[in-house]
Amino acid sequence: MRxxxxxxxxxxxxxxxxxxxxxxxxxxxxxxxxxxLNTFLVLALAPEFRSPxxxxxxxxxxxxxxxxxxxxYPHLGxxxxxxxxxxxxxxxxxxxxxxxxxKVALTRFAVLALIHGLLIHAFVRVAxxxxxxxxxxxxxxxxxxxxxxxxxxxxxxTHRR
Amino acid sequence: MRARPWGWNPTGRxxxxxxxxxxxxxxxxxxxxxxxxRWQNALDLLSRPSQAISLKWQAWRxxxxxxxxxxxTAVAEVQQLRARTxxxxxxxxxxxxxxGEAEGAMRLLxxxxxxxxxxxxxxxxxxxxxxxxxxxxxxQGEDAGLVPDQGVIVPEGxxxxxxxxxxxxxxxxxxxxxxxxxxxxxxxxxxxxVLQGVxxxxxxxxxxxxxxxxxxxxxxxTSGLDRVFxxxxxxxxxxxxxxxxxxxGLEVALAARxxxxxLVLLLPPKPPMQVQPPAGGRP
Numbered sequence: 074m075r076x077x078x079x080x081x082x083x084x085x086x087x088x089x090x091x092x093x094x095x096x097x098x099x100x101x102x103x104x105x106x107x108x109x110l111n112t113f114l115v116l117a118l119a120p121e122f123r124s125p126x127x128x129x130x131x132x133x134x135x136x137x138x139x140x141x142x143x144x145x146y147p148h149l150g151x152x153x154x155x156x157x158x159x160x161x162x163x164x165x166x167x168x169x170x171x172x173x174x175x176k177v178a179l180t181r182f183a184v185l186a187l188i189h190g191l192l193i194h195a196f197v198r199v200a201x202x203x204x205x206x207x208x209x210x211x212x213x214x215x216x217x218x219x220x221x222x223x224x225x226x227x228x229x230x231t232h233r234r
Numbered sequence: 235m236r237a238r239p240w241g242w243n244p245t246g247r248x249x250x251x252x253x254x255x256x257x258x259x260x261x262x263x264x265x266x267x268x269x270x271x272r273w274q275n276a277l278d279l280l281s282r283p284s285q286a287i288s289l290k291w292q293a294w295r296x297x298x299x300x301x302x303x304x305x306x307t308a309v310a311e312v313q314q315l316r317a318r319t320x321x322x323x324x325x326x327x328x329x330x331x332x333x334g335e336a337e338g339a340m341r342l343l344x345x346x347x348x349x350x351x352x353x354x355x356x357x358x359x360x361x362x363x364x365x366x367x368x369x370x371x372x373x374q375g376e377d378a379g380l381v382p383d384q385g386v387i388v389p390e391g392x393x394x395x396x397x398x399x400x401x402x403x404x405x406x407x408x409x410x411x412x413x414x415x416x417x418x419x420x421x422x423x424x425x426x427x428v429l430q431g432v433x434x435x436x437x438x439x440x441x442x443x444x445x446x447x448x449x450x451x452x453x454x455x456t457s458g459l460d461r462v463f464x465x466x467x468x469x470x471x472x473x474x475x476x477x478x479x480x481x482x483g484l485e486v487a488l489a490a491r492x493x494x495x496x497l498v499l500l501l502p503p504k505p506p507m508q509v510q511p512p513a514g515g516r517p
Contacts, residue, residue, distance in 0.1 A: 098277065098280060098281060098284075099281060099283065099284040100284065101277075101281055101284065102284060102285070102288040124248055125248065125252060126248045126251040126252050126255070129252055129255055129256075130255065133255065133259065137273070138277060141270065141273050141274050141276075141277040142274075142277045142278075142281055144274060148270070149270045149273070150259060150262045150263045151263060153259060154259040154260065154262075154263050157255065157256060157259055158256075161252070161256075196263060199263055199264070200263050
């Protein structure tokens, strides 16, 4: 008889999100790492919360912390708003099309990471005008298989966990 | 149950919360351009640990790059020094012969000052002592006014006498040759005898009365009686004393090192039997 695993523990999920928030804050000196952690939190951790409001709150918090520690923009809020929208979008796609295979999940994560990067730059441009892009946006896409694997473990339908 | 107005149930409240969050952010983004200094300062305060780690990391990398640079510089310097040392060693090898000759010439000049005679220097161009009827060949001959029976000496002692002279070369009969005879005297008893060569670096004194008291290690000087060498030039040291039927058999180790002769000093023909050495030393 196949063993059916329990649903993810909300407390463990909360603690994991808290750790990632702390890691985003402490990795401010390495923007590429910070971008990867931020994308992981927005696309993999935040949509898994039972309440979309809580997930959106965590995603926005990650954006505020990232911009606050980055000290790259004169006016903050663009990343937080992009995170908020992406978390809602990711939660919506999850509810509509739950990922059944790892390949589908990783592809979706990569596409969402690309959209996330573009959205961040768009809202940051709205907030504080033209700014340099750099290469930090590329790292979340390149490392999508890495953090996406954890996301797939979280987002798989319960009967496949 | 009556539906609550404005969807004020748990699901509705969640939606209102999301809407409020979204509108707040959008409003902040589009309308508000307030300062964020306090927020950034608070985050800076919390990020002190990572800053400290980063500083240490940067310092370590800087130190490592310095060490690497120093190491590369040291390696380059060592290679330069090694190449320079090899050059100097090659130059030293090339100059060793000249230096040795110069040192020999200086010692010969010192000897020339000590011998109050009209002497002249010569170079040994061939050492044929071990060949039958061999000897030393000098680079001067009749062209330099050399004649047979001129004494040949070096700073260590007496070498021999000129045996034959050709146009540009002269051969020397060393003291250790079997047919060489030299008038000598013992340092303590002043007993005179004749030194005859018996082999490489060795000779024997003949005609010393058996009543004479001779000690091993006693110096042997020229006596001047053969009119080839003046009196008092060091010949060698007694190494063995044997009492024979009619005389003492004295073996002598010659002082001059015949295998290493390069520059020699030639005494004038028929020098005086006794010369007065200048103040400060004796030959």
